[in-house]
Amino acid sequence: MARSLLGQRLVRVDRGRRLAGIIVETEAYLGIPDLAAHTSGGRRTPRNEPMWLDGGHLYVYFTYGMHHCANVVAQCRGEPVAALLRAIEPTEGLKLMYKRRHSALRDTDLCSGPAKLCAALGLDRRHSGVDLCRDKHLFIEQVRRRAFASDKIAVLPRIGVAYAKQWADKPLRFTLKDSPYVSRF
């Protein structure tokens, strides 16, 4: 699912205004056995409760005292597997995004990181648990029917999970090759 999200459009309708972008970078978090996942070892807490819902729900968490990150739940209820949205290519509502991303100088700075994209779209914990398949203000539009061919996708280690022992270096990060909108790690 992390692969097939690439090229699809993430949309938030914020007080009537559309904010949107094409997903260009994701990371897979593989649930209970994955030492880098919030649900590692079967941990189930109020924070990560949305991870345990049906696929299509959104899990947003707050971290480092100032950042939010958003994940799309992937599997059936009870299997806490998800994809972290790491970067989008902003396509609609850039003006409002710049307002929220004070330090951004170029379009490529706007949403090129998991916390940047949340800031640009104004996503926070209020959006954790939203059902993307039903919600009218937050959803994913299908732009393409098939996932990109594998030669269009770069597969890389995940970011910021050095502590996760044997899971730290697994190739679970997917980017659209040559997109200038990916995070710059």
Next chain:
DNA sequence: TGCGTGATATTCT
């Protein structure tokens, strides 16, 4: 390269 920053999980009383 080095922090800021505060919620959360975990571990203690």
Next chain:
DNA sequence: GAATATCACGCAG
């Protein structure tokens, strides 16, 4: 109920 450790990052320098 309280203390502590940790963190799926971004920015200034």
